[in-house]
Amino acid sequence: MNSNLIKFFLILLFTSYCTNISAQSKHVLWYKQPAEFFEESLVLGNGKMGATVFGGVNSDKIYLNDITLWSGEPVNANMNPEAYKNISAIREALKNENYKLAEELNKKVQGKNSEKYAPLGTMEIKNSNNGKVLNYYRELDISNAVSKVSYEIDGVKFTREYFVSAPDQIVVIKLTSSQKGALSFDINSSSLLQSKVTVTDNVLTMKGTAPINEHSNYQVQPSFLQQKERGTRFTTLMKIKNTDGTIVTGNNTIGVKDATEAVIYVSIATSFNGFDKNPASEGEGLNDKSIALQNLNKAFIKSFDKLKSSHIADYQKFYNRVTLDLGKTTAPDLPTDERLLRYADGKEDKNLEILYFNYGRYLLISSSRTLGVPANLQGIWNPYLNPPWSSNYTMNINLEENYWLAENTNLSEMHLPLLSFIKNLSVTGKVTAKTFYGVNEGWAGAHNSDIWAMTNPVGQFGKEEPMWACWPMAGAWLSTHIWEHYIFTQDVIYLKKEGYPLMKGAAEFCLGWMVTDKNGNLITSPSTSPENQYKLTDGFVGATMYGGTADLAMIRECFDKTIKASKILNIDAEFRGKLEKTLSKLHPYQIGKKGNLQEWYFDWDDNDPKHRHQSQLFGLFPGDHITPLKTPDLAEASRKTLEIKGDETTGWSKGWRINLWARLWDGNRAYKMFRELLRYVDPDGKKTETPRRGGGTYPNLFDAHPPFQIDGNFGGAAAVAEMLVQSNENEIRLLPALPDAWEQGSVKGICARGGFELEITWNNKKLEKVIVFSKKGGKTTLVFGDKKQNITLEKGQKLEINW
Incomplete structure (x- = not known):
């Protein structure tokens, strides 16, 4: 080989090396x-x-x-003091299967809309x-x-x-x-x-x-x-x-x-x-x-x-607590907007995937450090006098999705603004429970809130649709965040002084809200499934019904976590027994004729079969009472539900669906949707001949609902962690939804329930090494595939296992 040829190959090799070492950053957005x-x-x-x-x-x-x-001032929680008097008439209409009447009557159980x-x-x-x-x-x-x-x-x-x-x-x-x-x-x-x-x-x-x-x-x-x-x-x-x-x-x-x-x-x-x-x-x-x-x-x-x-x-x-690596990349160093466009064409860019994960953590640190004032629909970045959906706290998914990455990506402190906000909600929520729902124990939250901790059902006192305005289950959902904070941090003092009383209050409302159906099972009535509508055989389209699956899933989760908290604190044995007895009487999940997990009490059709919400799957994620091992039939029905809905949806909904696929241990389907979440979307005001619209990611990596909503960023980042580690009080499942595209890599600093912090290395999709650190001391079972290993650690102890 002549010297010129050798020189050429050396230059080529050096160029390739430089491309890799200066490869698109995992930490820098540039233009x-x-x-x-x-x-x-x-x-x-x-x-x-x-x-x-x-x-x-x-x-x-x-x-x-x-x-x-x-905008606004402290809310008058007692704004509609006799609204609860309509509940019995709604229940009677539902008992008679008169859904049109129930829908109209449900509008009478509304209050003001949120502030901006x-x-x-x-x-x-x-x-x-x-x-x-x-x-x-x-x-x-x-x-x-x-x-x-x-x-x-x-x-x-x-x-x-x-x-x-x-x-x-x-x-x-x-x-x-x-x-x-x-x-x-x-x-x-x-x-x-x-x-x-x-x-x-x-x-x-x-x-x-x-x-x-x-x-x-x-x-x-x-x-x-x-x-x-x-x-x-x-x-x-x-x-x-x-x-x-x-x-x-x-x-x-x-x-x-x-x-x-x-x-x-x-x-x-x-x-x-x-x-x-x-x-x-x-x-x-x-x-x-x-x-x-x-x-x-x-x-x-x-x-x-x-x-x-x-x-x-x-x-x-x-x-710096968390470091993610997904192996070698051959992607060139491009401006971030050009990287997104290239990635949307199906090209490999592992560092863009890492950047998106890191950016989600960046956004949470940057927007959630004020007690009592959590990150809103736009984090903290709003230029509009009339922002989309008031840039408020939408509590039937969006506020909660903002915080799915708080604990597992090692940002527990950023969870505190939401947890302290829940305490504020419990104050106004006690009035809401009594005046809107006729429940004298506990507290309730509804679809929207704002900085004034508004908890009433919205709708401008009867002017708007029950499909989104009439929903009282925010307290049940939010109470599970309290448990998540405890189970990740093992902070018993927080659980005792602040957390458990709030969880108990949410559970008390649910106990007082449920009624018995004709089969002797407990249900909610009236009920709605967030922002979705059913279609009856006579053509009627409505939202008001009884026994909605999502309601009962959230109540199951609320009761289960409150029972566990009560046992840990060794208090409220009588109340705990009441919850346990009630749990056994809840109307069970139903699998529909299409093999799907029913959203409605009856096997009705959805008005929009591909609706962005998938609230009936709450028990799979963010809840954990549906799993492929514990409840295989329900897990399979959840899978069928997702297949019917398809993958094309809004940005935040994609974030949720990626987590759901991860919980079904389908890493390749989760990864497919993760790539689609990172699909390039043109700025809203940009005029082009062939505009790129829909759910995805804007040039600055903001989530496109569209318009911009930050929850998709947080849900997508949380899903990356969920693909790599899943855990409960008893076990840590390693690489449960690892896609083929991430055949090698490592993650350091990710957290697991039980107070553990992990470092994991894998190659050829096989676990090579795991280092487990215990913050408070405890035992757990590590699971990878069919292999299990029980470990017990002292506080501050670290254990390295070569798998």
Whole structure:
């Protein structure tokens, strides 16, 4: 072989090596152009403040949000005190199989709709540099929660760096130029809400107020933007620290002229002071301006480098807990939007799959760190006055799906905002249980909620459809999150002091809500199956019925977990016995003529056979009382149900279905849907000749319902963990739904029930090594295929097993 040929092959080998070592990152989203649409932007957050960065050159838009800025005031839970009086008439109509009458009567058991998550404002950085832009680059590095933009104009390189700090409660933006004195820019701020912008002492201040009223059809009425002395106030402060050049100000702008480097500090605060406190008049610490000013002043005396290092250290203590590797990849290094398009064509890109998983964890850390205020339908990133579905807490799946990855991907602290929110719901929920449902014990939650912990059934007092408005099972579902937190963390103190009383209250409501059917079994009446409708042989289409499968599945799960909690705490033996006895009397699951798990009490047809909800499969996932081993017939009926529904659905529904397929131990079907969840979707406002629409993933990796809903991101990330590890109180099943595409890999830091943390390595789809760490001490059984191994560990002990 001649020397030129050898040289050629060496270059080829080196190029291939470089491609692999610089292969598309598992931690970086990057682009060759600024964002034009919201669904192309890059988002940052510290669990309270959110920043949405577009990265424009002459004008850089940054949407600002605060998770506590909502319309409304504390809810009047007693809004419809005699609604419960309609329940007996609905039950009578159902007993007579008069579903049309029951449907109409069910509208009488409705209250107000939820309030809205509000957009705080838009910050704009206007640059004075004009000329041809070269080498534009924009990224979000989710390993350190920092975004960067860089480009060149006339030989000068300009850079911007952005992060939102949790330790310092501040948004920080650093701007630099490679040439001394070449940096000049102005900042302005505006809001869709009632607001006023002023500049004093080189500080730009924007003060405003959220509207106080929700109105039907999710529309904010302009008149409510003008209300005085009511609603949640907000303050945004912006200040610039310059190393050289001159600070310049206008009537409503601040900026820098002829600088080389400058740092912008943005502080945000609201007057929200708790779900039951009037944000205009009640409680301590309601001076939003003084809170914002205090945070600004504390941060301003710190250097950019100190703020950044503190931010990264705080963030990485959560993010770095889990590491996923899926083996070798041959995919080229492309911008993220191009990667998605390539992946949608069926190409391999294992690191994109890892990036999507890591991004889900990033989003939860960034949007869920405020007690009592969990991540909403859009996390914390909302630019709209009228956001889709009010960007509220939709509790018949979406809020819960947001938190499916909290415990198993080692982010238990991020679960706490939801758990504390459940405590708030139990307060208003006691009133709801009595006044809407006539149940005097326990608490109930319904389809929607908001920052005010609203629990009533929605529907604008009879104006909207029972198929989504009339559903009282949120308490039963949410109570299982309390158990999940306990069983993963083994935190008995939490279970005793906070968790169990909430679980018991949810179970008490269910006990009081059920009635006996003609066969002597316990059912719910009235009942609906979330957002779905049946079709009768006479052509009637409705939602109101009795004995819905989803209701009973959630009650089974609620009772089962409450019984287990009672045993662990060794309390409430009499109540526990009542739950056990009631469980045995519940109307059993039914398998329909198509081999499916029936959604309705009778074997009725679905009005939409491919409906996005699959609530009747709750017992398979997120519940665990249906499994291929314990209940093979029900597992097979669940499989048939999924096959009938098909794989084409909304983004969040795909996230749920991937988890369901994983629980059926069908890794290849789960993986097929996971790939479809990552299907490229065009931004909503983008006009193209052949638009790519439907459920999938936007260019910035946001989930496309469409429109954007964050639950699909969280559900999809949770499903990756579910494919690799499944567990209960007694066993840990390793690689239960491993697809052929992931034949080799490793995962470190994933959590299992019982307080265990795992590191797993596999090759050729065979388990090679597992390292088990016990946080509190305990025993479990490891399962891989047909092989089992019992282990017992002390607190803090680690065990390595070569399988």
